[in-house]
């Protein structure tokens with residue numbers, strides 16, 4: 001039996017859009033002397049930087065609150081008219097507290113080495129002495145900007161890695177030979193390159209995330225991140241921080257800046273799973289970002305622009321949810337530019353043998369059991385079963401059977417489906433007490449992947465009592 005062709009053919013993809021223009025670095029220069037500010041502004045501007053200036057520590061902090069700055073160049077002997085002489089160090093401390101990754105270069109008075117040393121201890125990356133040497137100053141700033149960029153990049157990569165661990169990159173396999181899946185295949189091929197927002201609906205385990213990954217992999221965004229988030233399962237407190245990020249200190253546990261899923265997916269695709277379970281308050285916040293393409297990390301007043309394609313998924317009937325006031329209609333229209341409805345597995349039984357063969361070969365390779373086959377009886381059992389958990393349940397059943405099978409053939413017994421009737425509850429009445437007991441034991445074992453201790457716990461039996469029953473019923477595959 002062959003596994004269906006895994007790759008989605010998308011001919012003539014449009015050429016990828018050109019890389020965005022590089023933004024010139026922005027430097028905040030803070031000094032209380034207007035002539036110094038002007039001289040530095042001209043020097044830095046000539047070298048290609050965007051310069052913002054501030055004559056007071058408060059002004060410098062306010063600028064950092066509202067603008068994205070790549071480096072701060074600040075006078076350490078800041079307020080020569082005030083008594084403490086500590087304003088420069090205080091400002092340095094507050095900048096570091098706001099953003100520890102932001103490079104700060106201090107300017108000290110000529111010969112004031114102690115001041116420079118103290119500033120370096122306080123977190124400054126480098127110092128220059130006044131009056132400065134233009135060439136040295138520019139070289140120092142270039143170095144620190146590069147280091148700052150590298151630091152930011154590595155922090156971003158770390159966060160991306162956390163989100164992308166779940167198999168990014170390769171084209172996912174979608175077995176879909178059945179007649180019911182043909183319109184879905186065609187629609188995916190047509191809309192993938194368009195970048196349109198897509199809503200994927202269908203029961204649990206029907207492959208909604210597989211479709212989302214395919215849409216991404218076949219789009220011009222494929223070399224940018226695919227970020228998946230369970231958007232229906234986030235508590236009120238976590239939602240904004242997860243999606244939009246937060247800045248250090250935004251709340252008690254915010255020990256460092258965090259990049260949200262929207263920014264992580266910038267240029268790529270954001271997969272919002274379980275969208276139908278999102279509370280109305282969160283829907284309003286999501287809608288705002290989708291309408292404007294702009295967001296604020298929690299605790300920051302700075303606006304950030306994002307370019308994200310949203311693919312969302314749900315097993316909830318959203319039109320009904322709209323009618324009942326549980327889902328915003330305007331949000332639905334943002335999400336469902338195209339809607340893809342995945343049929344349940346029981347509505348595409350032709351795919352069952354192909355899917356089973358696919359999972360047998362996938363998991364067989366993983367467990368070093370590549371030579372496994374399905375017996376005709378096993379295939380029959382697979383085809384007769386109702387699959388309430390759809391493809392995911394089929395995958396688990398095949399994986400489990402692969403581990404339980406004694407020889408090179410997976411039998412119907414190994415699948416533990418025999419006693420799982422199509423309509424479990426209604427058939428119970430027709431069973432004998434022994435049949436019910438056997439059925440419950442098989443289900444408990446299946447749930448615990450054959451682990452007798454765990455299954456016994458679930459059934460309220462001792463391990464030995466369960467073993468006795470396993471023997472009595474001739475149930476195999478327990479461990």
Ligand SMILES: Nc1ncnc2c1ncn2[C@@H]1O[C@H](COP(=O)(O)OP(=O)(O)OP(=O)(O)O)[C@@H](O)[C@H]1O
Pocket residue numbers: 173174175176202203204205206207208209210211273313315355358391392395
């Ligand atoms: N057509 C398919 N071909 C191959 N594998 C599939 C297919 N459909 C689903 N799968 C596999 O089945 C499992 C469940 O799929 P997926 O997570 O995409 O379902 P889902 O509809 O998003 O589920 P849920 O609603 O519970 O989030 C995954 O391991 C996936 O790889």
